[in-house]
Amino acid sequence: MSLGYTKGTDMLDSEQCPDCKRINEVLSRVGDRWSVLVVISLSRYGTLRFNELKRHLGISQRMLSLTLRELERDGLVNRTYHPTIPPKVEYSLTPMGESFREPVRALGHWALENQAIIDAARETYDAAAEGQNAGKPAVPSI
């Protein structure tokens, strides 16, 4: 959502497969944690107010504000402003936002499925690495 990485990688246009560029753009757009979490929350609850989302996600006001604006701009969420006192603003998913749930779920599903395996792999790897550094001072760190 342009909140995340979109800049760097200026080098990424002289070389290789345009797909990589493409995918990069894709990830830049929907890859940031907050956007995904907001979409998921909205998809589950239908409609939420600003502070409801804030509390629910444990996101800072600033990031929620930025994220919602981007999501609205990208056409993934609807923003409904009720000029009451106090003001009330409700957010919900647009059809496109809804369609985004699927791929996200797929990703989430995979991750949940493999989380344990990954953790195990890490332990194994780290253990092996330990062996390598057996003799070393093991970094005193600060």
Added chain:
Amino acid sequence: MSLGYTKGTDMLDSEQCPDCKRINEVLSRVGDRWSVLVVISLSRYGTLRFNELKRHLGISQRMLSLTLRELERDGLVNRTYHPTIPPKVEYSLTPMGESFREPVRALGHWALENQAIIDAARETYDAAAEGQNAGKPAVPSI
């Protein structure tokens, strides 16, 4: 892959749905651009050497090195070192790495499908925003 966001959001554990935590971890793990791009490249070409990946992705040496190490640690890629001169190191996907392709493809597919729509939505949104700032000095910026 722990390269990306993993810290912040320390606030994210006193409140709401554990799913959000979960998904956050998920995204922390596979959400960074380079990991995804590396996996995609490897899945397409089967086996690639360090510099092949580097050129192919337009990634800096540093990030590729870090990314590959994490991917290996997480058990997503195999690293084969050939102690020849000059040295030759080949990377390929593990079965788990292969299984990761699916969700990634789903995401990529969605994004490609909706990219145009999103762009259109942005233009509309920006145009509308323009209207709002019609009278304003339009930020002299520096």
Added chain:
DNA sequence: CAGCATCCCGTATGATACTG
């Protein structure tokens, strides 16, 4: 309540230089 503006810090990441 909704949301913008500021300040500030940690870290992700690219550039450069060096090694086996």
Added chain:
DNA sequence: CAGTATCATACGGGATGCTG
């Protein structure tokens, strides 16, 4: 070629304070 070490920088994102 494959990688590590170091430096510099920008961006992500939280804390705080203000407005309507």
